[in-house]
Amino acid sequence: RIVSSNWIFDAIELIGKRLIAGLAQGALTVAPGIRPRPLVASHAPEAGGLITGEEARLLDMLGHAEVYSLRLNVGRQRLFALFSAATAGSIDQPALMRAQLKCCYALSQIP
Template identity: 55%
Template structure:
């Protein structure tokens, strides 16, 4: 395996000064580069009574890839039996020419991940106080990541993130909606029709539909009802 000593030192240095979302992104980028990972995603699992919601805290996946794969599949990977805690040897989810992953991903989802450049994915649990966090690290080609290096990166990540619980909480709870999108969803949740919301906000019905559609897409929901439920559960409206 190629040595990435320079990047390891860089990630260690960044970990000492995590003070913003930019610092967090820089740290995760350097950490990923240090072990040769092509992609990373830091995921928070939030619980509300008997339900759970997955929030992407930081990622270098392109937006379209996240939308195509969907939050449900990302949640399945993060909470699968492949997601290992510190001290346990990481084991991959291989998507290159692989069948469905029993209990985790369908054959169509596996094929899509491979096409998008995630031929092999490792899911690592991170012990950060009471927060449930998971790091997904992937490469386009299987066999590129050393499990021993992954374990060391996992420990470095746990240590660094444990120093900034407030930053992580704020990132995980970050409101993805614009003011107008939030207003539209709020009035929809109150039982208002599109025309009624348009009258209240002083905009056209097409504009209201556009705002609501954007909100649905940001929540990776399938319809208005699901988007409203997600926003309420997250405390956004």
């Protein structure tokens, strides 16, 4: 279930919840405190089969050339955050790690 997104509706519909779930629960997803590794759409064949070439082209075409998948530890819940950018290399990794921790703390405050 997608709770919140800054991806346009069409991107979610075209990419599909199956692929989004696969990205969220894939091999590149990291727990808090671990340096994240991006999925770069142009390197899809080298991404260990995480996505197909067609899916990579679709992500890139829709403005998600680089995608980070972060696990959010919130009690017993399994939550994930995906951060993406239209240009590979444009996301600040240390800031991303801080954002991940802030998300965990903020979500932990919700009763």
